[in-house]
Every structure is written in C-alpha cells, then in structure tokens.
Amino acid sequence: MVEILGAGSRPVPSASLAMELGVSPRTVERDLARLRDAGVPIESVAGTHGGSCLARTPDPKPVFLTFEEIAALMASLTALGPTATRSSRSAMEALLRSIRP
Secondary structure: OHHHHHHOOOOEOHHHHHHHHOOOHHHHHHHHHHHHHOOOOEEEEOOOOOEEEEOOOOOOOOOOOOHHHHHHHHHHHHHHOOOOOHHHHHHHHHHHHHHOO
C-alpha cells in the first residue's frame, strides 16, 4: 500500500486501493490507520479527487543504517517477496550492495 501511494502523483481513493489490493475498503482504511499510527506520513485529501497519498519531500535525506537494520529490512523484503515489485527488487539489490565486501 505504501508503495502504491508513493508511486502516484495524485491521491488514491480507498476504493481504488481496495480493488488493486483485492481487499475491502474497510480493510484499506484500517491498514491506513495502522500505517499512520506507525509513523508513516500518509495524508488524506478530501473532495471529489481526494484519497490518500504519501507525503513526500522534493529532496529526501540520505539514510544511514547499521548492519542490523539492513538485515531487518532484508528479512522484511524477503517476507514480502524480494522481487514482488520493481522497487522491492531495487531496494533488495541496494541493501545487498551495501553489505558486500
């Protein structure tokens, strides 16, 4: 869901997310609430062309991770499916490059 919200340039209605993910709109709303509670910067936009979007900055800061944090992310990506999407594959490749001698 975060990947979908981050990929678009417009807010995505909950009904569209539900359809794309194969779940109910209520499940989408519950998952959005959980993500917000976890600190993911998801914004809600009201109105006809409203929905949810991932808040973004035009100039993201570099991320510095410990080996343990890299391992945790790799485990999470493995559970998701490290090649499930283009960005998950790219993330896994970047993590692997960062720990190879």
